[in-house]
Amino acid sequence: MRYVYPCVLTPEEGGGFFARFPDVPGALTCGDDRAEALAMAEDALAVALAARLGLSESVVRRLVNLDHRSHISHVEKALRAVGRKLAVEDQAA
DSSP: OOOOOOOEEEEOTTSSEEEEOTTSTTOEEEESSHHHHHHHHHHHHHHHHHHHHTOOHHHHHHHHOTTSOOOHHHHHHHHHHTTOOOOOOOOOO
């Protein structure tokens, strides 16, 4: 399973990058370089999703952590709240 939220990185005039998620309003941040902007974007996404779902940031981080055993109905509910749906796909090894 993987979660996909497209992130748009835009170079800033004074250096660094601005990061935003078109599908998640309010998930905005920036960083001094591409790597930092992407790391900050992950945090911004978790905070914005938590606010949108009315949950704590730690609960949202557990939901999107594939190593954490979240109940599938909670994952589906969270995805529906942000206009997404769960898709299961099979890939050759």
